[in-house]
Amino acid sequence: MTDELHQAARVRGRRPPQGDPVVDRALSLLAAFDAGHRSLTLGELSRRSGIPTSSTLRLATRLQAWGALERGSDGRFTIGLRLWEVASLAPRGQGLKQVALPFMGDLEEVTRQHVLLAVREGGDALLVERLSAHQAMPVLYRVGGRLPLHSTGVGLVLLAFAESAFQESMLAQPLMHQPENVAVSPAALRRTLAEIRRDGTATLRRRAPHPLVSVAAPIFDAEDRITAALSVVVPQENAEPRLLGPAVRTAARSISRGLGARRSIGAPLT
Structure with missing residues (x-):
């Protein structure tokens, strides 16, 4: 040769x-x-x-x-x-949306604000669907946009139920809350993730650019792995997280069952 x-x-x-x-x-x-x-x-x-x-x-x-x-x-x-x-053929987006949309519609009807559906893509949350009422407050989120895992409601849920190795890799990075540009305390974030796993919901309050509250819950697939996160985003002055939490959790549980999941929201990781 x-x-x-x-x-x-x-x-x-x-x-x-x-x-x-x-x-x-x-x-x-x-x-x-x-x-x-x-x-x-x-x-x-x-x-x-x-x-x-x-x-x-x-x-x-x-x-x-x-x-x-x-x-x-x-x-x-x-x-x-x-x-x-071509993108519409992606199973993590299209099949998930078909199951989720009726329940998202119910939440949008009740809150008259924003309902978000996101999946994890690399080190971000990818917004695959958003329903918004006509009078809903302005938000930075758009379908197809990426959201930080550590400083959004859906992102925190996706991070809290992710595999331990991925969580540790995120916690080892220098993270900043966005858009406030404030440093994230790894210890505080670790406690927050533990609380989300225990309660089955995440509640995030943000002051900029508009005061808002996001309440999110996990969605599991047929293998009982987290596949998405569902959240509502409402103005801070109208927010009642204790009422929103059960509603979001119930909708997320219904979507999970529609995807074939058997796991209960908030159950410990195995």
């Missing part, structure tokens, strides 16, 4: 030495979009992805042909509906 063939065998299946694989660069283009940058020019797309303009145009054209990107008459790119079509 020649030296060239030996070299080819060594690098087969790894990242080509001349640069990123095409799929990585295509994903970098998609990752250039966020809630504050929903529409980008070719130059903006190039700068935010770190890919040269000529390559950006070539890749964006391919993504546009597939439907992952769309381009308006002004030449600006936006995310295409094909990505939404």
